[in-house]
Amino acid sequence: MSDALIVRRDVSFLLFDWLDLGKHHDRATIDSVLDLSEKLAEQAFLPHYKGADVHEPQLKDGQVSIYPPIGGALREYANLGLFAAGFPEDIGGLALPSAACWASYAYFAAANIAIAGYAMLTVANARLIATFGSPNQIEQFAQPEIEGRWFGTMCLSEPQAGSSLADVRTRAEPDGSDDLGARYRLTGNKMWISGGDQDASENIVHLVLAKVPGADGSLPAGTEGLSLFIVPKTLPDGSRNDISVAGLNHKMGFRGTANCLLNFGEKDGAIGWLVGEPGRGLRQMFQMMNEARIGVGVGAAALAYRSYRLSVAYAGERLQGREIGTRTGDPIAIIRHPDVKRMLLSQKVYAEGALALCLLCASLVDNEADAEARELLALLTPVAKTWSSEYGLAANDLAIQIHGGYGYTRDFDVEQLWRDNRLNPIHEGTTGIQAIDLLGRKVLNDDGAGLASLEARIARTVGRTVGTDREVYAQQLVRLSGQIATCIEALRQHHAPLANATTFLSAFGHVVVALLWLEQANAASALEGEDAFAAGKRRACRFFYEYEVPRVDAWLAIVRSGTDVAGNAPLETFI
Amino acid sequence: MSDALIVRRDVSFLLFDWLDLGKHHDRATIDSVLDLSEKLAEQAFLPHYKGADVHEPQLKDGQVSIYPPIGGALREYANLGLFAAGFPEDIGGLALPSAACWASYAYFAAANIAIAGYAMLTVANARLIATFGSPNQIEQFAQPEIEGRWFGTMCLSEPQAGSSLADVRTRAEPDGSDDLGARYRLTGNKMWISGGDQDASENIVHLVLAKVPGADGSLPAGTEGLSLFIVPKTLPDGSRNDISVAGLNHKMGFRGTANCLLNFGEKDGAIGWLVGEPGRGLRQMFQMMNEARIGVGVGAAALAYRSYRLSVAYAGERLQGREIGTRTGDPIAIIRHPDVKRMLLSQKVYAEGALALCLLCASLVDNEADAEARELLALLTPVAKTWSSEYGLAANDLAIQIHGGYGYTRDFDVEQLWRDNRLNPIHEGTTGIQAIDLLGRKVLNDDGAGLASLEARIARTVGRTVGTDREVYAQQLVRLSGQIATCIEALRQHHAPLANATTFLSAFGHVVVALLWLEQANAASALEGEDAFAAGKRRACRFFYEYEVPRVDAWLAIVRSGTDVAGNAPLETFI
Known part of the structure; x- marks a missing residue:
């Protein structure tokens, strides 16, 4: 076990010495999950960091294929039960506290954010269904996600509706009902769908925001008109739903995560089942968005953290220059230069500070029954998402600077960490x-x-x-x-x-x-x-x-x- | 003529209304050079911006080949006499003031920094030879550069000597003399050599910092031991000099500019001619470094400027959201949102501020006979290099943010501008x-x-x-x-x-x-x-x-x- 990704003692310090997670939870269980996570992240995620960047997702004959090691890594993640870690035991989970789950996730995000992203979205998707879905919906859709066999997405944005969800135009027309609930036919285009298609999971569960037209056929204005639908890639009867991949976005970073433009209902309308009541879509989706915002924060913190550790290692080895005021003798490791120490300390306060902020939010999720915790969580979620993204990126920038010209080459990982992290101030708000x-x-x-x-x-x-x-x-x-x-x-x-x-x-x-x-x-x-x-x-x-x-x-x-x-x-x- | 790259009126404002360049120089001549520059940059440089990024330099059989349109663009640049623009008329130049030359250069850097880089280095190289070289050296080496037939490099860094030039190990052993001056045989490795090899010019003039060993064979310590040598790729007799390309650096950006590890003297020693006196190498090279530092500043400002103009155009077209407090009506262009205006104004003060700073430095170069100007130039050169690099990059970052998810895709140029500019806080110090x-x-x-x-x-x-x-x-x-x-x-x-x-x-x-x-x-x-x-x-x-x-x-x-x-x-x- 190394401290290459995230210093293990720091995680233990944050969870137990600071957040006192051991007070209500079994530390030994959490420790063993963290041990497993660190090991799997290093062995199955990290080796494919460059590969996932170079081998971008491909769209062929309407099907997206992703770099095969990504699917392999996620199967190992599923085999260890990590998709299930945070779910209640009655639906197959380990009932780990949220803070422990995010600490585990941080190792995977540090090792390979593009692979980890599939897991993060799947878990948040399953949790939304588990919260607001009917028992049949939970069994049919959330359960395979908790097992890690199916992956999930969130389908909010459209080409003309990015930040402004009030302008969503995807239509959902009533189409009867069955044991999965009220059934609808959806038509519309969804943009920026991470994991929107891939060939690594048996099925994909899309959670789609759409509007049910009124009697005159027009869509209700504003966000109050949004409802939430479960729209699987493959229907329960095994047939393909009416969803097609209209294109892949070619990103600067985060490339292993396929990002798609999806067309729903080009033929007869994509079949979807309403979650809960109509018109509650945005409110429900906010649960997933808030979880994803913490997830973005953890991911940004993890990318920052890895670049910090790489910087410490490089600065300890790279010999250049001498102590200020000294002109003779052998060159010294650059970690001894005051300006390099300043950059490393900046990275430390950014990376460790962001991780602390996100784990605090996670611990507040665990205490949502408490009003003060709930209020504080609402207040801090936008901060956790943004601060981690902005200063995480600043830490990545410093990592390039510490590596000098080498950091600007693709022989080192710090340039990719910087490119990957640049997404985080954009997506999820x-x-x-x-x-x-x-x-x-x-x-x-x-x-x-x-x-x-x-x-x-x-x-x-x-x-x-x-x-x-x-x-x-x-x-x-x-x-x-x-x-x-x-x-x-x-x-x-x-x-x-x-x-x-x-x-x-x-x-x-x-x-x-x-x-x-x-x-x-x-x-x-x-x-x-x-x-x-x-x-x-x-x-x-x-x-x-x-x-x-x-x-x-x-x-x-x-x-x-x-x-x-x-x-x-x-x-x-x-x- | 459009304002897509750099607003022409801004350039005129800076040069004439602010720096009063018309006082001592013919405005009509400068205007016509700027007209030509803007046109050529848009027609011959800009169309290959993505191409130069995607088609990286290739090393095959010891020869680097670069994306052919790069050579084509530089030939057009030469045909218009732009390599010669800043040189005295007696060596074939147009005797344009430095501020006008850099303003012209800014258009090319905004359009395609990786192509423009070859020109910038060649001009700075020729100027160093024109300043410190013998008449024969000027005629033999600087003249073809001023004509744009040969390109130039600066060979300072080595794998173990990046920022610390005192640790340069390249050796230069005396080897007689001829009409080009004292001749030496050089052996050593030079790292990070931009334009170190390519197939676009007839020859390459390397300016190499090396040390002449003492009587006991040891190299003198410190930077005082550095001397400067002209080491051409092809010797005056047409034979190949003993220089080989040991590798290409694969960069995150700035990819069209081939960046090489060069081995000098793997066989009999590379032939080089001493420039001026021995032991004056670093002092001489500082002229080229100072010019290159202003050039880096101008390049960084230009990349920022282009991303600012792209942001203004995008923000004026992209419809999203409504005025704050308004929930109905059609979406508005995002340029109307206060936070977008804030980002655009930040870009404006960074991009236009950096360009102003660099053009001020250039105007001080033009007035170096004046002691106050000379002192101010020395003080401001590190500021021009750094401020433009750091805040130019900040402007590029904001361009991605204004473009939202689209800015993170390679369908738009702003991500590449950000990658390209990341080099600027690193190279040339x-x-x-x-x-x-x-x-x-x-x-x-x-x-x-x-x-x-x-x-x-x-x-x-x-x-x-x-x-x-x-x-x-x-x-x-x-x-x-x-x-x-x-x-x-x-x-x-x-x-x-x-x-x-x-x-x-x-x-x-x-x-x-x-x-x-x-x-x-x-x-x-x-x-x-x-x-x-x-x-x-x-x-x-x-x-x-x-x-x-x-x-x-x-x-x-x-x-x-x-x-x-x-x-x-x-x-x-x-x-």
């Missing part, structure tokens, strides 16, 4: 969309419960620093938290409060991660015996407060000013 | 190297003449804002300039002043570009009639001061604090 979700839905249009739960957590964390050398950071955190609150009050008076939502998200995200670095430093200080690992966490915390936290004031100054220099810019500005 | 050059060589170890000339320029610019609505920005600029000075004084007392050199460069670069945006706003305000172009420049200035300038305080706080959290981090931090 762009950064701009997350910013509006955070500031609009979760902050301004909320009763304040989300912020209150965050403030309560900050107060608890700050309380644990009294009398320690971390008080100075606690003071900064309290100051910034107060500034965020002031800023929100100012925004409530503003006529266009969302105009600088993305900048608000930048500031808010950094404050959240500052909180989590303080929590990590607290947890590290509570460990018995101050070893190098604990000292590294404490130094990373200090680094975050000294190098990263000063940026928050700049962002907040912009938001607080209510500047309309961008929002009010006439279009001729860009002539 | 990494960001970290530029930071040490700026803070160590140009600021702390300087007599202060560079900073004094910058301060004088700031004072003049600020003076032009009195009584205008730009006084508020002038005040900020003065405040930050004072803080930079304070920071430098603090660094002089510090035991490890270079530990945060990169952060200093970040702050310093933003202050320089803030100055240039104020200068652009001044120049725009001086135009007759306030049109949309001028208003756009003024709004961009306001945007830079409201969104970008606040970051400077955060960087300066880090540098001023003298924090050693990174520099003093023990290596176990990264276990």
Whole structure:
């Protein structure tokens, strides 16, 4: 077992020393799943990292074929029961807590995000059906996914409806009902469908957002008209459903994950079964979207983490230059140069910070019965998705820089990690969309419960620093938290409060991660015996407060000013 | 003529309205060169942008072949006399000022950086020979380059000597002399040689840094031992020199530019002629490096500029979503969304700001006889190279984001622009190297003449804002300039002043570009009639001061604090 992908002790530290997962769950079981995950990721996923990039999915005679080792890796993943890990025991699961499942997933994402993506989508798809579907639907569709025999997708976007789901045009016409529920015929085009077709699973379960036309044949406006349908590639009677692959998207990265334009209903209409009630589609889909957003965050953190580990290894071996002020003697490893250490510490706070943020969200999923946890989860989900994507990518960028010219070649993995991670600020809701979700839905249009739960957590964390050398950071955190609150009050008076939502998200995200670095430093200080690992966490915390936290004031100054220099810019500005 | 690559009026504005190039040069000549450049770039360079990426250079039987349209485009470039544009008339040049040459080059770099790179290196190579070479060397080697028949390279790095040229091991043994000067036999390996081999020019002129061994056969230590040699691929007698291509680097981007590992002297030693005196190699090469650093800056600015123009076009066409707070009606073009405008304005200040910075440096090259200009150029060269690379890349990143999922596919050019530009913070001296050059060589170890000339320029610019609505920005600029000075004084007392050199460069670069945006706003305000172009420049200035300038305080706080959290981090931090 190596620490090549993600430092195992860090995962244990986050799950057990920090999030205290052992309090309600059996640590030995979780440890053994993590052992298995690390081993399988290294042995079955990592060796195909470049292969999955080079051997892009192919479309031939209407069928997408993917690089065969991808299917092989996923079969091993299924054989170990990892698709089932987070599901209740009564439907074949292991009932592992969400935080443990995402920690396991992080190993696979670090090793090969394009393969791991199929598993992530399948699990989230099955969970949605398990939550909102009928018992027959669960047995028919979710069960084979939990076993890892069928894979799942989410079909939301259309060529003309990317971020704006209100504009979905896929139609679902009633077509009777059977033991799987109300049956519909779907017609429409779905774009950007990851895993939309492939030849690695026995069947594919598409979860499709569509609109049921009114009596006059017109589609209901807005997102309230969206309903959710289960539309399998192969129907229960073994015949092919009316779904065709209109094209493959040729991406810059993440290439092993087939991404398709799907045409539903070119002939008689694709058969789909309604999930739950009509008009509840978006609300239901939000469960899957929220899970996928955490999944994107974990994936981004994992890609960052691997590039950090590669950077540490390279910087420890590459000899170049001498100590500043020294001109003789042998060259030294570049890890000794202050600027390289700065880049490595940046990577460490980004990668480990993002993983911590996403695992915290996962632990909140496990405690959703608790109102404070539920509110905090809603508040932090857009942050986990965005912060991990943006700063994960920054860590990948630094990995190329540390590798120098070598990092720019395809002989090393860091360039691919950078390309792969560039998808993450886009899919499952762009950064701009997350910013509006955070500031609009979760902050301004909320009763304040989300912020209150965050403030309560900050107060608890700050309380644990009294009398320690971390008080100075606690003071900064309290100051910034107060500034965020002031800023929100100012925004409530503003006529266009969302105009600088993305900048608000930048500031808010950094404050959240500052909180989590303080929590990590607290947890590290509570460990018995101050070893190098604990000292590294404490130094990373200090680094975050000294190098990263000063940026928050700049962002907040912009938001607080209510500047309309961008929002009010006439279009001729860009002539 | 379109504005697809770089807005022509912007170039005219920068060269004539701002830098006042018409004062000493014939505007009509420059305009006609720019007309030709824009046209040729669009017709002969741009159509092969994807082709040059897909059809990578191939090595077969010791000869590198490149995508044939690259050679065709460069022959057209030569036919128009563009290799010669900046050279004195007595050696066949057009004697165009440097700023005009770089403005012309920017069109080609925007259209196809991988093709333009061959021209940039060839011109810089010829200029070095024209400056330091003997008349015979100039006639034999520089002349065919000025005609565009031969191409040139710079051979500095070796596998074990990237940033650290003191560790160069290539040996040059005396081998008599002839009418081309003192002749040597070279043996060694040169890495990362752009244009190191290709089949598009009749010959290749390598400029090679090597060391002449002492009497005991050992190589002199340090950079003082470096000498510069002209080592052609084909010798004047038509025979092949002893240079072989040991391998091609397979890059993430910039793929049309063949990048080679060259072995010199595997048989009898490659024949090379000494340029000037022995031991002056690095000093001579710095002329080419400084020119190439400006060239990298211009290239980075051009890639940013093109992605900005593509973003404006896409955002004007792509319909998605509605005005905030509106749920009905037709979707609007995304250029109307405040967050998209913010991204476009960021691109505008990055792309246009970088181009302005590089053209300013070019205009200083034209005035090197003036001490203040010379000092300012030395100070700003690392800034032009780095700021353009870092923020040019940021503009490319925003282009992908504005394009959404489409921007992540290879159906659009923005992903390639991002990949191509990622090289620029690495080659010709990494960001970290530029930071040490700026803070160590140009600021702390300087007599202060560079900073004094910058301060004088700031004072003049600020003076032009009195009584205008730009006084508020002038005040900020003065405040930050004072803080930079304070920071430098603090660094002089510090035991490890270079530990945060990169952060200093970040702050310093933003202050320089803030100055240039104020200068652009001044120049725009001086135009007759306030049109949309001028208003756009003024709004961009306001945007830079409201969104970008606040970051400077955060960087300066880090540098001023003298924090050693990174520099003093023990290596176990990264276990």
